[in-house]
Amino acid sequence: MMDKPGDLLKPTISVGGPAGPFAPIADFGFLSDCEATALVAPSGSVEWMCLPRIDSPSVFGSLLDRDAGFFRVGPAGVEVPAAQRYIPGTMVMETTWWTHGGWLVVTDALLMGPWHHEDERSHTHRRAPTDYDADHVLLRMVRCVNGQVQVRLDCMPVFDYGLVPADWEHTGDGYHEATARGNDVNLRLTSDMNIGFEGPLATARTLLKQGESRFVALSWSEHAPPRAYDEALERMIWTIHHWQHWLDRGDFPDHPWRSHLQRSALTLKGLTYAPTGAVVAAATTSLPETPGGDRNWDYRYTWIRDSTMALWAFYTLGYDWEANDFFYFITDVAEAADGRLQIMYGVDGRAELPEITLDHLSGYDGARPVRIGNAAYMQAQHDVWGAIIGSIYLFVRKRDRLDDRLWTIVIKQVEEALANWRKPDHGMWEVRGEPRHFTSSKVFCWVAASRGAELARIRGDAGRAERWQEAADEIHADVLANAVDERGVFTAHYDTTALDASALLMPLLGFLPPEDKRVRETVLAIADELSEDDLVLRYRPSEIDDGFASDEGAFTICSFWLVSAFVMIGELERAKSLCEKLLSFASPLQLYAEEIDPHTGRHLGNFPQAFTHLSLINAVIQVIRAEQRERPTPFT
Structure with a gap:
């Protein structure tokens, strides 16, 4: 892989991440918490995300280079989804896959939560009645809706626009939390799946049967991520409601467009x-x-x-x-x-x-x-x-x-x-x-x-x-x-x-x-x-x-x-x-x-x-x- 970490300019580890042709620009999904944004490829891979804010250096940058970091959750061996959509009225995405064994749905959102930092706003900035703060958590929830599906999680951040690979370590009890640090960004990966490491790659595998669900949360601030599936679901629902309530404030004509x-x-x-x-x-x-x-x-x-x-x-x-x-x-x-x-x-x-x-x-x-x-x-x-x-x-x-x-x-x-x-x-x-x-x-x-x-x-x-x-x-x-x-x-x-x-x-x-x-x-x-x-x-x-x-x-x-x-x-x-x-x-x-x-x-x-x-x-x-x-x- 490399002689010394400091000599690395582009990681060259093969981890089953983005490969082959780039997805068309129009096929990406867009997520936002109004501080950071993410682009999700049809494969279920986050290929562009800058942290801690939209104009910071990228953590996942495979949109601009296949070796510059990615974060995929989806069925093992299946890249092309059956469908992608936003949950109506929201910035929450659902990607659905069909495999030979069953159907899988991944729901993605940058979480929004109750107001956290009143004193960080500019002196002229006022809040809308339904605004929440960014929770600084990318939440990905996986659900098997039919049959059974082998699920694969691969998270390989590369900090500073693809220059600094992640160095993961387990934190907390067991194998359900890992952290990686780079360029003043501390990433925390939390899941109800067991997380292992392959160099700069954090990975997990599990077989889901009909009705079973899992979650993984990537967080980067002092805001606590969800630590159990029920909590993850509750915070996802809050985020969905936030966006729908925000949209309800608008004045939209009754028209096909x-x-x-x-x-x-x-x-x-x-x-x-x-x-x-x-x-x-x-x-x-x-x-x-x-x-x-x-x-x-x-x-x-x-x-x-x-x-x-x-x-x-x-x-x-x-x-x-x-x-x-x-x-x-x-x-x-x-x-x-x-x-x-x-x-x-x-x-x-x-x-x-x-x-x-x-x-x-x-x-x-x-x-x-x-x-x-x-x-x-x-x-x-x-x-x-x-x-x-x-x-x-x-x-x-x-x-x-x-x-x-x-x-x-x-x-x-x-x-x-x-x-x-x-x-x-x-x-x-x-x-x-x-x-x-x-x-x-x-x-x-x-x-x-x-x-x-x-x-x-x-x-x-x-x-x-x-x-x-x-x-x-x-x-x-x-x-x-x-x-x-x-x-x-x-x-x-x-x-x-x-x-x-x-x-x-x-x-x-x-x-x-x-x-x-x-x-x-x-x-x-x-x-x-x-x-x-x-x-x-x-x-x-x-x-x-x-x-x-x-x-x-x-x-x-x-x-x-x-x-x-x-x-x-x-x-x-x-x-x-x-x-x-x-x-x-x-x-x-x-x-x-x-x-x-x-x-x-x-x-x-x-x-x-x-x-x-x-x-x-x-x-x-x-x-x-x-x-x-x-x-x-x-x-x-």
Whole structure:
């Protein structure tokens, strides 16, 4: 295996873990306790889990390298399940296998329990009435429902993104508990099965007959894991009830697409880091946007750009607590930035997210490099000011009150937008080519000035309201003069005829009314020229220098934006048809990665992707409201 533990870069022990091809991205299940997350492969193997929180180093990382750690519970010798589902209304998964001897069901959850640490929350963070704390326990329960099945448990953590193998030892009485320590994470494996060791592998085997059950719990904090099956079952039931009670707080229309809205809401809640309210872009890093390609990024951070859409989605579905928690997070970082707002932050609000490559990892299905951190945090992107001001406007509009703290933030952010809107930037797609005068960046600067003027009127500051409105009008005129080509279509940036799907946001942000001919022509041009098999690309890399030579899939958020834009320009039937097609591309568990290959339907990029689920909520709500003959609703 190795000469010395310190020399080990990649463990090479054969333990019956993940082998052969990687599972398709869309086939993974997503678990969350709103502090940590896990991805479960169809084989029953946890192949991605970072501890103690979502952006920590991985403990199970075989999603990015088959030797970087896994945790499987399932029937011996059988990898392919008969079915996978979420228990309705929850983040609790059931995987069912058929074997030659019988049927087996494994139920997985990251446990939620009563509130534990009142003093660890940020000063602005408030609790929703049905919120529980994370228990810091991954619970896996096994039940034989028919016949008899040989069950196999294999747990091989490899700490620090696949660098440090586990060194297990038995703790407690007998062979039912084991611990492994690494990188400030102490793992405790507790089970009613006898646990043995094979090097870095903790393993157990047992034969279950009809009606028999077992459990295994992996825990990593002072919170006690269940130590008997009855206790495990009780805590699993509490977790199920927690999620169902949380979902019951929402306002979901009685419509055939309601299940997609509910799963998207649960996914967004699962991508929320509860101690601060931050919503991360995705649970993973470096899942490729192109099979085997190099467009591999770390999305375990929160983007200011997503804030307005996130607030709109939460407020629209009745989750004011979640919207407000995220709002408090983004205003906290905006206040700390003192006007110098970054495009993204860590879930704890940290500003520095240095990007490095992990060359010892082979990558998902050979896609390299594997990156952690994200250098885009240093980019100049002028959409941030519009996003933060749009978010404050949404928040204030629900209260009709603008306090001194928020007003100070508004002044600084609007003034930053006005000081910089004439400069080029890297755009909302974070291109790594030369800065340009991106149209979407100018539009978001207009949002900052326009919404800022409205907030100034609410505040009673007539002078600023007039000056900011004049600036908004100037930005508006500049975009109309420089970002429209000879066809009357909005382009990706000044001095080009290339299209960019971000132009679909113009009617959604209220930049122009949807009946404006330029809006209509732009929407139709993107549908006809920037789509493949009806799915929308961000842009064509051959037309916009983004710093990479490789192609990418269709960005699902852009396709859902097209649905919303179709509704706004009165093309309801086209909107419904495209929305039905996009919903058919959902994973078996109704989850979405960042992109979809328009020719194969294969999901690409990080998973599950918050921005995709946010745009799904907007698109579905817009279609439903249009069917009910209600007016389309802008984001702000």
